[in-house]
Every structure is written in C-alpha cells, then in structure tokens.
Amino acid sequence: MTLILLCLFPLCFQLFFNFALSLSSDGLALLSLKFAVDQSEDGFFSDWNGGDSNPCGWSGISCGNISGIPEPRVVGIALAGKSLRGYIPSELGTLRYLRRLNLHDNEFYGVVPMQLFKATALHSIFLHRNNLSGPFPPSACTVPRLQNLDISDNFFSGNIPNDIKKCKQLQRLLLARNKFSGEIPSGVWSELDNLVQLDLSANDFKGSIPDDIGNLVSLSGTLNLSFNHLSDQIPNSLGKLPATVSFDLRNNNLIGEIPQTGTFSNQGPTAFLGNKDLCGFPLRKSCTGSNRDSGSSSSSHKDEQSNRSKGLNPGLIIVISVADAVGVALIGLVIVYVYWKKKDNDNVGSCNRKRRFGDEDEDEDEKGNGCSLLPCISGLNLKNEEDNENGEVEIDKGGKGEGELVTIDKGLKIELDELLRASTYVLGKSELGIVYKVVLGNGGPVVVRRLGEGGEERYKEFVAEVQAIGKVKHPNIVRLRAYYWAHDEKLLISDFISNGNLAHALRGRNGQPSSNLSWSTRLRIAKGIARGLSYLHECSPRKYVHGDIKPSNILLDNDLQPYISDFGLNRLISITGNNPSTGGFMGGALPYMKSSYKENRTNNNNYKAPEAHVPGCRPTQKWDVYSLGVVMLELLTGKSPESSPMSLSLSSSVSVVEGYELVRWVRNGFDQQSPLSEMVDPSLLQEVRAKKEVLAVFHVALACTEGDPEVRPRMKIVFENLEKIGR
Known part of the structure; x- marks a missing residue:
C-alpha cells in the first residue's frame, strides 16, 4: 500500500503543477471566488474552467490590455443579481489591475476582507443589497483611485472612521440602510472635493449634522440623512451647497427654525417631515406661536371695535346709513349703463x-x-x-x-x-x-x-x-x-414655426437617427426649453404648468431655436368638450408629425412623470421638470424612451412604464461606471472637448428625473444650472 502511494504522489503533483501552469494568476484568484460560493449543479460558474489559459472568456469577467504587459488582465468582475451565496475571498486582492467589482444584489455574507483593498486599481466597489456585516471597511481609503463605494442595504455597523477623509477621489458614498451608529464625523467632509452623492439614510446616527457637510462643493442630487436620530438645529452651512442639491432630512429629531438662506429656498416641505420640533418655511408651523398670538389680538381688536360701535352718536349713524344708500344706488346705475352700452355695441x-x-x-x-x-x-x-x-x-x-x-x-x-x-x-x-x-x-x-x-x-x-x-x-x-x-x-x-420639431431633428422624419444636431446645438435647445418653462413656472401671470413636454411639442425654427408649443391647449380642449388625452397641436406640432391618432396615444406617456399616471392626480410643475429631464437624456443619448436598450429586453407586461426605461438605463450605466461612449449619442463622440459639458448635463437630467417629485429641483434652478454649462 505504501508503495502504491509513493507511486501516485509524483503523478498527482505533476497534474497539479500542469494545472497551475495552464491558468494565469488572475484566473487562480478568481477560482477562489468560485470555491467560496455555494453552487448548484447548474451554477453560474459552469464555464469557469481551470484548464483555460486565462479567464477572459468566463461569464461576468472582463479583461483589458495593459501597457507593457503582453497578455490581457482582469479589469472587471460583474456578478450582480445572480443569487450567489457565499463569502468574499481575500484572494481577490491579488487582482492587481481590477477596476470594477460588482457583486451587488446577491447573498454574500461575512466581513469584507482587508486584503481586498490591495487591488489598488479599484475605482468602483458595488456590494449593495447583500448580507455583509462588520465595521466600515477600514482599508477602503487606502485605495488611491476609489471613486464609488456603495455598501448600502447590508448589516454593517459601528462608526464611520475619520479616515474617510483620505478618500480624496471619492465621488459616491452610499451607506444607506445599514446599522451604522454614533455621530457623523466632522472635520472630514471638506477634504472630499469630488463627492457628488452622499446617502447616510436609515441608520442609527445620532448627534448633530456636521457643519462642514456644507463644504461639499461638488455635491448634486440629494443629500440624504433621513431616518436617523440626528438632533440639534440644521446648520446654516448647508445653504452653501450647490443649488442643484435637494435635502432629505425626514424622520430625525431636528429642532428649531429651518434656515432661509441659499439652497434652503429651493427645498419643499417633504424634505423636513417627521421632525416634530422643526418649524418655519416651507413647513406650515410657526416658530414664534404667532398664530395663537394673532388669534388673541384679533379677538381683542374685534372687542375694541365692538366697544367703539357702542359709543357712536346717533348723528354719525344717520350719516353712515345715507352714504351706504347712495353707494348702492350708484352701483345700480353703473350696472344698468354697462348693460345698455353692451347691447348697443352688439347691434353695431x-x-x-x-x-x-x-x-x-x-x-x-x-x-x-x-x-x-x-x-x-x-x-x-x-x-x-x-x-x-x-x-x-x-x-x-x-x-x-x-x-x-x-x-x-x-x-x-x-x-x-x-x-x-x-x-x-x-x-x-x-x-x-x-x-x-x-x-x-x-x-x-x-x-x-x-x-x-x-x-x-x-x-x-x-x-x-x-x-x-x-x-x-x-x-x-x-x-x-x-x-x-x-x-x-x-x-x-x-x-x-418653419423647421419641424425636435423629434424629427433627432430621429428623422421616418424615425431614422439624424446626425444633424451638434452638441452645441443640443445644449442650446435644452437651455431654450428650460428658459421657456422657467418663465411659465415663475414669471407668467398664473405660474402655469405645461403638462405635456415631449420632443414633438418642441418646434424648431431655421436657426434651430426651440419653441414650446401646445401650451394651454389641453385646458381649452376640455372647455370645448373634446377629449384632451392625445395632447394638442397648437403652434404647428402636428404639421411635422404626420402620425396617426393611434401613434399619438401610444407615445403620449413616454415623457410623463411617474405620478402623472395616478388617476385624478392634478398636474404640477414637477411634472414638467421630469419631462424635460427625459428630453435632455434623449438629446444626450440619441435614444427615445421606448427604444432604450433596457426596454427592448422587457416583456410587454410592463409596457405601461416604457417611458421610464431610458432613465433606468442611464442610471444603470452610471452605477456600473459604463464608458461614456456606451451611453452618449455616437454622433457626438467626435466632439471631445464637450465631454465635461455632456457629463454636467447628464447630472442635471438625472436630478430632474428623480422618482420623488419633491426631490426634483425647480425649473428655475434647472435653467440656471444649464446656463452655467459651456460658459
């Protein structure tokens, strides 16, 4: 028996040695992930074969060519939403050129190993919606290029370390819906010059809101600190945040008066709900008890008037009565005169x-x-x-x-x-x-x-x-x-308006893509639409809502200047007894559509806000903000809402929300850190200098298309932010 074992040992060693030589070091590190996951017979890793020379053909693995290295190296792991259950192995830290790690929406458990952050090329880590636990990953900020860290919807606990300030390149920090506790650290946020998104909601944070959060000059979208145990007053410094930022401070223990400076003037009441001791605009709660005081003073004023009336002498009462009678008589004469004058004018x-x-x-x-x-x-x-x-x-x-x-x-x-x-x-x-x-x-x-x-x-x-x-x-x-x-x-x-509409300018009159619109033209069109809507919302006599913004209602003149059409038409159609559901064509939208009634009904909802589909819901200005956001995404991507890649993969059972798929596709692209070339209209790729402007408009459009209408910015803010782009 011993003799047999001695004979087999060299053979086994030779087989293992040949196996190790056949697979690259990146492949061996990835096999550790395969073995760390509980697998079924038809598991996801069926094509992860140890006999391959490299792992670049494996499911979920992407490779890239690195300068000076002859063979491709692993740069991305994308195993999101695969229902994988297991732990994250420390061997992944040996993937020297790994840039993106996407393991979200699975069932990974345990702690995040410190060795993972030895992969110093990482710039995006997406681990949200798993069962991970332990403290905030202590070595995360040792990664010099880390831009995106999303560990929300897990079971992480403990404090946020002050070392977070070392994440100099961090753009998105999402820690929502965990069990973090203690105070939000202060004195660290001024160091995060590139932070665009901060979400600390639904944890157990207590104490006050740090003043230096107001120094996050790059922040956009929503600053979300809701559903914690934060106390004390809201710092005035938050008013220094960019105008595009919306607050979500709901369900805390904040007290005192809401500041009225800077960005606070752009917030709606929803941002502050659930704080019973908060007061001031935009809440309907006075900070001084003036309602009660004014009620008592009004009562006393009435008593005083009553007392005075009791003291009027009879002569004054007679004079007042005669004056009243004369006034009534004059009003009657005026009414009779106007009636006969109108009748004469009608005859003439x-x-x-x-x-x-x-x-x-x-x-x-x-x-x-x-x-x-x-x-x-x-x-x-x-x-x-x-x-x-x-x-x-x-x-x-x-x-x-x-x-x-x-x-x-x-x-x-x-x-x-x-x-x-x-x-x-x-x-x-x-x-x-x-x-x-x-x-x-x-x-x-x-x-x-x-x-x-x-x-x-x-x-x-x-x-x-x-x-x-x-x-x-x-x-x-x-x-x-x-x-x-x-x-x-x-x-x-x-x-x-002589030059058709934006729908045809983008897609051609036969629905084919059109490359006639340069980036500068598209930016000018977006600014023009926002300028017109801002006027309707803020400066028009009734502060109107348009309610049906879409490319076919944006007309273009010979200089490709935009004109908003169909404004007020639905209201007029309803007065005359017609059905306004298909929208209108005032100003020349229909001339350039030549589309059937059925097509108009089909396409009518693609740009409307989610809440616009709730029966009985009255139009609001935030509807227009959402619709403009979708139009801007179409200008950026060249894709209409119903033709975005994500919607093509959906079944007809979700056709009711087809218009939201472009928004979801773009958000997914940013979450996955997809290259800009995969999202932007191919006809714009040659305009290299416009990359920063394109990204800026993307951020404005995504803010406009937030699902919660209270989080969306006012149209005035949208216009002001667009005006800054390209200057």
Missing part, C-alpha cells in the same frame, strides 16, 4: 360684420349672409396636396352662422375675409380635428387649429383662458395670436 358689431364679410357689389351666392365664417370653416371642401398642383385647399363659402375673430396680438393685422380667402393647407388630422397652415395675403403663414363644436355654454371661461394664454410672451414659447368663437366652431390662430 353685427352690422359691421355684415359690411366686412359681404360687400354689396358681390353677388348673393359669394357673400352668403355676410356672417359666413362658420360654414366656411366647418364646411371646408378639403383636398389633399395631390388633388391640387400647388397644394391649396379650396373653401366652400356657403352656409349660415355667426361668430367673431378676435386678435390678441395687436401686431397681427388680419380680417375674417382675408383668412377665408388665404391659401390653406391641411397639415394633419386627428380625432380632435384638423390643423391648417394658412398663408395670409402678406405672405406670412399662421397655424389655424380647430377645436370643435362644443362648449358654447362655457364661452366666458374659454375667452378668459385664451386671453390669459395670449399674455404669455416669451422667445421660446409659441405665441397665440388670435381666436375665433362661434356656436359650432372654435379656432386658435398662432405662429407657424
């Missing part, structure tokens, strides 16, 4: 319209009864462009009706008969009606939109809405110039 207007619309020299067949706009428009004898060589539409001017053409803009000189005689082109049709391009006698085109025949009982409401929309004047918003109201016809007349 009717005669004027008859003289304007039908001259005595014309025969009876041509002029009708002198008020023939309604039958002329509603009874159009339409011809397609192929029916007439010059594309004109012939108008049948017979019939009866009454109505009035009202110009909102004094700069537009147009009469009803001129509108009827002008060359008219059918630009598009839908279930909501027809849109025309009308070329006036002076050569200037306008767009005429028919709203339908209903809503006559809401005339005053319609006029008030149209007049308000007509007051919105901004270089990036399509102008409403005039309107026509009659019993069975309502028209809107607005500017014609």
